[in-house]
Amino acid sequence: MFKTLKEAQVSGKRVILRADLDVPLKDGQIGEDYRLRALVPTLKYLLNQKARVLIIGHAGRPTSAKASAGKPGMHVVPELSLKPVADYLGDLLGREVEFFDNYSLLSINYSLAMLENLRFWPGEEANDPDFAKKLASIGDLYVNDAFAASHRAHASIAGVPELLPAYAGLRLEEEVKELGGVLEKPSRPLVFVLGGAKTETKAPLVPAFAAVADAVLLGGRLMFMPELNKIPKVVFPVDDLDTFDIGEKSIHLFTDSIKNAQTVVWNGPMGRWEEERYVAGTRAIAAALAESPAKTIVGGGDTIAALSAFGLLEKMKYISMGGGAMLEFLAGEKLPGLVALDY
16 A cells, blocks of 8 residues: 555655646647646645645657757657646646756755656666666655556656655545546446557456456457457447447447446547547447446546547546556556555
């Protein structure tokens, strides 16, 4: 079990807050801001307790993009800078969030600040001990409120909490409680709805979901993996639309299952929902969850984007910040970020 933020003495302390900052960025503008809004309660708690807060996090995958000339040891991708995120978060809080592109803040008496995209430094994803030590030297204690990144054994997730007193943030504590309830004593029938394009990460987890669920409904690219058909409780579509969406008969099959459920977990659209021709399946699943009195839990960037586009996001009972992290947690796997907080 981990220690929670409200157990910490934070007044006057330098708090390193690992946050979920990986929001859509385009031309310096923020797209979906749900992760930033979810961070606000933890930030307000720390600031009300007179803590000095340094927010750290990442955006995108800079190492797979073309880097521009940056400081030695950095892989800078300007369009993935967190400066717009700092400004946006400042607007949400009604106060300035100072922004630093390197460790110059070590000698600065900040009260609320954000460090540049951690993935600009190779040591982050490599969980380099020296990089973890540099990050840890900035603070007196560490708070993880980044559930969505907690399945990554990176320096800011797994390394830093080994070097400082470490606590779970308010949102991370809530995530573990809500998702843990699905595994411990869910109201049944319990139905998983899985879609999207990332078969390499989702397919290996299907047996674990089938072990706890009453039905696992497969859409997206998973519906073209016949090897999953031998797993009990797995339900495949009975028709499809040009392989890019589930068909009308499948929509009825899936929505009937959802209507009879007491708990529904959804991660991944049914098809290429961004195109009007292939939106019907994903829209039907979203509408069924919105109308259902069941406990509905959704997660994953594409799922949240679809629900937002349909105007149904707020109809869900619980919105997880995690995509891969949510699925791995529900599959019973140990997340490095949570393991690092154990005491």
